[in-house]
Amino acid sequence: MNILRSYFTWAEREKYITVNPMTNIKDLKMADEENEKIMYLAESEFEYLSERMREYSVKTRGINAEEKY
Numbered sequence: 001m002n003i004l005r006s007y008f009t010w011a012e013r014e015k016y017i018t019v020n021p022m023t024n025i026k027d028l029k030m031a032d033e034e035n036e037k038i039m040y041l042a043e044s045e046f047e048y049l050s051e052r053m054r055e056y057s058v059k060t061r062g063i064n065a066e067e068k069y
Helices: 002-013 043-054
Strands: none
Touching: none
16 A cells, blocks of 8 residues: 555656545554554445546556556
8 A cells, every 4th residue: 555655656646646536534553453454445445546546547547548447
């Protein structure tokens, strides 16, 4: 998550994007205190991130059109 956050912060600062899609994404917890399992994005957080990414054209996101999902 930190890598994505850094990347999008850089892209916003350099004016490649106008809105950072990572702004409202919380940091991941490294482990749950009860059972020490690694925590991942909740489904709702993943959907939010996916929706934010779809708001921009493929060209704006910097990937090839053939790689579009």
